[in-house]
Amino acid sequence: MWRIYSPTHMGVRISTSTKKLSLAVKAYASQLGYGWKAGPVSYLSQRDIKIEIRKIADSLEEEFDLSTAVKILYMKREAFEHESEWRATIYCPDADRSVDREGISVAVNPHKIIDSILLDPRAPQELVDAFTFYFKEKLKFKGRVERSVLYKSPTRIQLVD
Incomplete structure (x- = not known):
């Protein structure tokens, strides 16, 4: 790569380790009252990704839940499986979704992480x-x-x- x-x-x-990154993300998200998710990316065929996205979209149409929407960020096409990616996500359930945002910066001590x-x-x-x-x-x-x-x-x- x-x-x-x-x-x-x-x-x-x-x-770093997944444990150290998870702890940092969890601590930061918790102090702000934000939601968070961390874990490995699933590598799926294009067909399976479409199926999973349809299920998530159907669920969101019934009742919007940001923790459900975040699941889409943990899927990639099989062509990228060599990356063996692991992700951490922080999200604010109460944020105004009509306003575009740059993202969230998480302060960490690099010497510890x-x-x-x-x-x-x-x-x-x-x-x-x-x-x-x-x-x-x-x-x-x-x-x-x-x-x-x-x-x-x-x-x-x-x-x-």
């Missing part, structure tokens, strides 16, 4: 060094910062008779 999402070879992947930082395996060493210095020295990140070894050749194994 580095080739898809990091065409300039400057991609940075931050890692980020476990590691991985850099594009094709990034030049100078960039890896600069990012590592910035994250470790300037931002005081205590976790692991390194280049992905995805494209690194495996170590040769010498078999002895």
